[in-house]
Amino acid sequence: MSEFRITEQQLLDVNAFMQRSDDVVITNCLTRTAQESKLFPIMPYLVMSMYDAYYRYPDLLRRSAATVSPEDVGHRARNATCNISKLTGWGVINFYLQGRELLIKKGLLRPEDNLEDLVFMVDWWQRFSAAYHRNGGHRYTLDAHDIAQEHDERVLQVLEADAYEADDALRASAAQFMALGTQYAFLAHCESRVGLQSSGPYNLGGRRLLHTRDFMNLSECDFSWLDGVATDIPFNNLTLAVITDGVSMEITDWASVYTTPEDIRDRIIGVGLYTSDFLTDRYIPVGMDSRRDLVDTLDQLSEVIKQATRKLYRRFAGFGFTQMVEAGIYTYFQAAADIDHMAGTYRQGDWELIDDRTRRLWPLYNEEFAYDDYVSAFATMDGFQAGQNDYYLHPVSYSLWRRGGGKTDLPAPGRSAIAIPAHVLNDHDYSLRVNPNGLADVRGSSTLPTKTGGYTFQRGRLTEHEMNRAAREFDSPLLRAPWRFVDEATVKYHYRNPEVDALYRYTQQDSRLLRDRGAALVRADIDRIRTEAGERPWSAVSEAVTTAATSAAGDP
Incomplete structure (x- = not known):
């Protein structure tokens, strides 16, 4: 039996994190292109995947975390293309948080329920994201003004x-x-x-x-x-x-x-x-x-x-419609599957199923209701659970209103993130985990074809x-000391260090032009190496393109 009790620091940190996640979601929902499909019922599967994430992600991640740490996953995702990447990595925490919000708005969950799960998920993701985004230094790409510089x-x-x-x-x-x-x-x-x-x-x-x-x-x-x-x-x-x-x-x-x-x-x-x-x-x-x-x-x-x-x-x-929705739910839910893969604990049956607790909501989610439910939660932020006191302005919706010239009424005082109420620190009256017995509590089924x-x-x-x-x-020197702890700041001051040089040579092993060149390279060296190989440096390519374009523009 867990003896978890949330501390004030954890409560404040988690609430602040959920608000920042809210800001990122709302910004993308209100300023980016929408998706629609004539083939798949996107909105039903999108919303219901969030319920499955809430019910199952915490225990699936706990299982994998016994073998691979969040930092391990972040480093591996940065070094190679894995299914856990920018969008799917974002989804691991945000699908879970959005499932929590939707359940609260349905009256099926209190904001203070399953706090051990919530604290675990936020801690796991922040550690993963910090390692994955180590070079950029931002956990969210939005915080870097929408540039994503993960590569070393x-x-x-x-x-x-x-x-x-x-x-x-x-x-x-x-x-x-x-x-x-x-x-x-x-x-x-x-x-x-x-x-x-x-x-x-x-x-x-x-x-x-x-x-x-x-x-x-x-x-x-x-x-x-x-x-x-x-x-x-x-x-x-x-x-x-x-x-x-x-x-x-x-x-x-x-x-x-x-x-x-x-x-x-x-x-x-x-x-x-x-x-x-x-x-x-x-x-x-x-x-x-x-x-x-x-x-x-x-x-x-x-x-x-x-x-x-x-x-x-x-x-x-x-x-049929049911299989289409199930496939879509699994596609989104599978965002976290590479974590289980990396741990060597992956079981197809643990991932390709729909939780019975999600299925009870299935009759609600036709295309129309699913769309309205999503917009209510992540765009208009309306309803009793999303409502705030009369003085509240959501930072994103108010910013858009302000930049639009402030010609309409102010946006309604709603928010997507639903905070943990601080009064729980007085009585600690909250449930700990959505599945008290772990994955043994999960029941579900699938109508998808069996994987062969x-x-x-x-x-x-x-x-x-x-x-x-x-x-x-699987083992790699990139995941072990000392190479694991060689970042861009280390290279800046210690590129002559033999271990740093060896790390660069390891990365260059399959390179057609840089094999065994080491850590002391700068762009001028790359230009020289390309020239010696009979290939133009990129600056020369640009000059040739500009010259050709200027010549073409001057032709009669």
Whole structure:
């Protein structure tokens, strides 16, 4: 029996954190593009996934935390493309908090209920996010004004040096792959964006920026509906490194990249392609032996993705409404699955089910009610539970009102975050956990097809047992001292240290141009190395593009 009792410090910290999470959610809901689908009932599955997150995330994370710490997960997600990334990492805490709010607004939960779970979830996520966002120093991308600089210098140097200058053929192949990969990832994730993420932008001088685009869960993986459909896609995760000139961009907590101009195809000057997963600790080049090889690889991947997209449409055409909703719930709920994967404790049946407590609410959630419920909770912030005293102004909605010229009535005094009431410190009258007996209390079912395929990794396709064993045996010097504790500040002052140099050489091991170059490199060295390899530095590429554009503009 737990003896947990919340302290005043914990209460104040958790309430402050929930308000900041509220600010981030409301900002994105009110200022970013909305999603809709003619195929999937997005709003029903989106809202109900939050209930499942509230009921099951705490105990699933406790199980994995016995093996991998939140910091372990953050470091691994930063070093390789994993399904736990920017959007899904955001979702781990926010799906849980949103489920809590929705249950409170339904009168099914008190704000002071299950406080041990709440404190655990907030603590876990803050530790994870601090490690994942270590280089940027912000737990939320919004706090960095929508730039997401997760990658270490040692990784970025390889991406910059090894990218191939984009000619017309490479530019066309990269644009086609991004378009088809995005379409397929949306479909594979039930018309949602959780299979996509971006990182950056990173400064390459002049008007040049580097950013990465990750395409995740492309092949046979946790999703049973991809079994037999995505078998021919050889990689589960792919990362495209894109260098642009004359493009500005922002990347949100929802991992979407917004660019100006919106169409960047003609502004792409460099491209690289990599794969990685939670059983690797570095980015592994794909099709990077030559520019021609990269063009052919992107074209081949585009073709198999196109074929898989057709197959997947046919498979989803056989799903009924219930299966569509279940698949969507699982897609969102699976945001936290890589934590269990990393611990080597993953069981498909623990993830691909709908909790019975969520199913009791199922009859409510048609498209219309689900939409109204979501808007009420995360946009208008109305109703008794969301209401505040008459003097309250929500920081986001008031800011938008102010910037809009203040021409309408003030926004209503509501908020999304529902604080823990401080009076609990007097009597400690609250429940501790939503599942007093842990996962043994969870009951649920699924109508989705039984998973029959394997799980795809860079090392090959594995069974669940093989995958868990590989995860338990996984080890990397990047996760152990001293390399674990070499950050950007360390490199700045200690780049001559033999351990720092060895870390850089480890990262450069598969690089075509930087292998064994070490930690003392600066951009001038990368420019020189590219020149010696017969490839132009990116500054020279920009000059050539500008000259060509000026010449074309002057032609009669």
